[in-house]
Each structure stands twice: as structure tokens, then as C-alpha cells.
Amino acid sequence: MTMEDGTSKSPGYCGDTDGDYDVLQWDTREDCEVRQILDRIADKWSLLVIALLDQRSLRFSELRRRIEGISQRMLTRTLRQLERDGLVSRTVYPAVPPRVDYELTPLGVTLHHTIRALVTWTEEHQNEIAFARAAYDARVTAEQEAAERDSAERDAIAREVLAAGRANTG
Amino acid sequence: MTMEDGTSKSPGYCGDTDGDYDVLQWDTREDCEVRQILDRIADKWSLLVIALLDQRSLRFSELRRRIEGISQRMLTRTLRQLERDGLVSRTVYPAVPPRVDYELTPLGVTLHHTIRALVTWTEEHQNEIAFARAAYDARVTAEQEAAERDSAERDAIAREVLAAGRANTG
DNA sequence: CGGAATCCGCCACGATACTG
DNA sequence: CAGTATCGTGGCGGATTCCG
Numbered sequence: 505m506t507m508e509d510g511t512s513k514s515p516g517y518c519g520d521t522d523g524d525y526d527v528l529q530w531d532t533r534e535d536c537e538v539r540q541i542l543d544r545i546a547d548k549w550s551l552l553v554i555a556l557l558d559q560r561s562l563r564f565s566e567l568r569r570r571i572e573g574i575s576q577r578m579l580t581r582t583l584r585q586l587e588r589d590g591l592v593s594r595t596v597y598p599a600v601p602p603r604v605d606y607e608l609t610p611l612g613v614t615l616h617h618t619i620r621a622l623v624t625w626t627e628e629h630q631n632e633i634a635f636a637r638a639a640y641d642a643r644v645t646a647e648q649e650a651a652e653r654d655s656a657e658r659d660a661i662a663r664e665v666l667a668a669g670r671a672n673t674g
Numbered sequence: 675m676t677m678e679d680g681t682s683k684s685p686g687y688c689g690d691t692d693g694d695y696d697v698l699q700w701d702t703r704e705d706c707e708v709r710q711i712l713d714r715i716a717d718k719w720s721l722l723v724i725a726l727l728d729q730r731s732l733r734f735s736e737l738r739r740r741i742e743g744i745s746q747r748m749l750t751r752t753l754r755q756l757e758r759d760g761l762v763s764r765t766v767y768p769a770v771p772p773r774v775d776y777e778l779t780p781l782g783v784t785l786h787h788t789i790r791a792l793v794t795w796t797e798e799h800q801n802e803i804a805f806a807r808a809a810y811d812a813r814v815t816a817e818q819e820a821a822e823r824d825s826a827e828r829d830a831i832a833r834e835v836l837a838a839g840r841a842n843t844g
Numbered sequence: 845c846g847g848a849a850t851c852c853g854c855c856a857c858g859a860t861a862c863t864g
Numbered sequence: 865c866a867g868t869a870t871c872g873t874g875g876c877g878g879a880t881t882c883c884g
Contacts, residue, residue: 527725528740530793537800538793546716548857555697564866575858580867590806601865602864611802618795623708625788630707632781636760718877734846745878750847771845772884848883854876863868 544589545619549574549582554608557592558616561607591615714759715789719744719752724778727762728786731777761785 530538545551549571556562556570568579583606586592591612597603608616715721719741726732726740738749753776756762761782767773778786 527722527729530797537803538796541796541800541803542716542721542792546712551712552697559697568866576867577859577869578857581857588807588810589803590810596866602867604866611799611806614799615795618792621791622712622788625785626708626711629781629784630711633707633711633759636781637758640758640760738846746847747849747879748877751877766846772847774846846884848881850881851879853878856873856875858873859871861868861870864866 541589544585545615547582549578550586551619553579553582553586554591554612554616554619557606557608558613561605563606564604567606586612711759714755715785717752719748720756721789723749723752723756724761724782724786724789727776727778728783731775733773733775737776756782 530536545554552571553567556567562570564579564583567583568574568576571579574582583592583594587594587606590609592606593609595605595607597605715724722741723737726737732740734749734753737753738744738746741749744752753762753764757764757776760779762776763779765775765777767775
């Protein structure tokens, strides 16, 4: 089964973090649950799959069509990961043609609620972020142009000095 | 300035998503804010930086020491990204030696609160996830071993049949 | 001290082909 | 229809070097 990723060893109990939690304990490079979960839901497709399954259970081909752009490989992998984490359940109907349904588990539903909070935050602040980016980019390009002007000016002065020097010694 | 990533064009208004939101509008491949923010906070270091800055403002070298494992390149890049998005502010003290302080903006603080919800969810459900993984892995290896046993059995039968055939024709 | 620029290894992901 | 197997590649991130 090749096990392309590596999460089999060391459950990595991060210790309890009541109240004044120790940041380094839940996100350092040691494999902590937080990072794994975050990486899972934040990868290219998981979030979308979870969101789609929130409405109702879907079969493989339905997910494939709705997402449009995902390869069958990545859809399979994404669903396997979510299934392994207990966020999505997979039911196979032994029939011809084969049919496989996916749906959110209760745990997956609670995660989706939490995710929604993040999505909501983004929706509420996306204009602030866009504004900040525009301001930042403008500032950077302005400084850049100013630096170029200064450089050109120094070049001009240097050339003048050189010319004056040649006039004196020549 | 090379601009290694590309978020300069098309702000990508995802449309309002009141109530029954359209999932495909906030996470499809078109560059929507949600994905960008999620990718930002979920990348290898941003979340940790945000968490550390939540306590108090820190200078570059302090962050570098506390994180331990991050390269100066990635720390710089991470901070620049966060600064560009208006989540972190950067203040330079013109002195010798140079000193640069980073701190969360009000916007960054609100994001940190939202993130905390996700972290809390993970902390509350990490044992369920660990259990689900263990169960899944156990099931997979069990099926695998069963398949191997079946294969060996079929091999044995096939050999017997072959031997019988030779006995008849020989 | 706080970067910027450069080179490079690795692997996550996509495209393709095959199976039950 | 719902996958698995294989190969090629772009880009992320680390190591190193140089600058103000």
C-alpha cells in the first residue's frame, strides 16, 4: 500500500493546553495532531469535498463532476484521507455498475461547522485584506521607483565628477 | 521583486453567500480569497508565527530562535506575506545594529481568534481522529492479509490440479 | 542583525494507461 | 463506475552566499 504520507508512527500527544497554551507544543515540526488536521483540511481539495458533502451524500462520479478540475487520483486520495480520519464515511453498494457513496460523519459535520467560522471570517474581512495588499504593493513599487530615481541621479553626479576630473587633469 | 507567487490580479469577488451559500464559489480553482487565506495560514509556518505574535511583539531574531527549524528565508517570506495581507505590522528601528519588530495587527488578532477555534476543535477531537485512524489502518492491514491468504490458497489448489493433470497424462 | 539572491533536491500533484 | 499503477514535472522549501 506504499503509504505515500507518513503518519503511522508517534501519535504525538501535545499535552493539554488549558488556558495559557504553549504555542510551540501544538505546531512545532514534531508531528502534532493540529498540524496534521490543518494540513488535511487546508490542502487543495479536502475543504471543498467537505463543503460539498455537507449538503448531502454524494457518489464518486458526482463529486468528480461537481469539483471540475480534480483528477480521479486526487479525489480518491482526498476521500481516503478523510475516511481514515473518520471525517467521511464510505459505503459500497455491490452492484453493476459499482456505486460508492460518500457522506460526512458526525465528526465531519462538527469540523465543517468550525470551518464555516473561518470561511465567514474570510468573507467578512476579504476587502480589508484586498485593501492591505493593494497598499502594500503600491508602497513597494513606489519605493522601488524611488530607488531607481536615486540610482540614476547618483550615476549622473558620478559622470559629472568624472568629466570635471578629466577637464582638470587633461 | 520577482513576485514568486501570483495574487496581483483579479481580486475575485466570490459573491455574497448568505445562508445557503454556493460552495463552488468560494473554493473553486478561481482565485478566491478563502483559498488564499487558507493557504496562507495553513502553510508550513504562518500559523505558528501568528500564534507566537499573539502573546507580544517580537523581533526577527526572536522569532527565528523560538521557531527553531525555520530558515531565515522562510521566516522572511512568511512575515512578508502576512504583512502584505495586513495581518502583521513591521516596524524598523533605524539603529546599529538594525532592529525590526513584528506584531499582530487588529485584523491579525481577529484571525488568530478564529484560528484558535479550529485549534480547539482539533484538541477536542484528536483522540477520536487517532482512534478512527487506528481502526482504519487495522481494517486495511486485515483485508490485506486476508487477500494474501486467499492468494496462497489459490496457488496451492492450482499446484494440486497441475500435479493431478500430470499424473493422468503422464 | 535582517535581510536579498541564487542554486538545488524532493515530493505533491497532474496526466495517462490499465483493472475489476 | 470506481478505482490502482506508473511516470514526468512545477514549485515549495532548505542551504548557502552576499549586502547595508
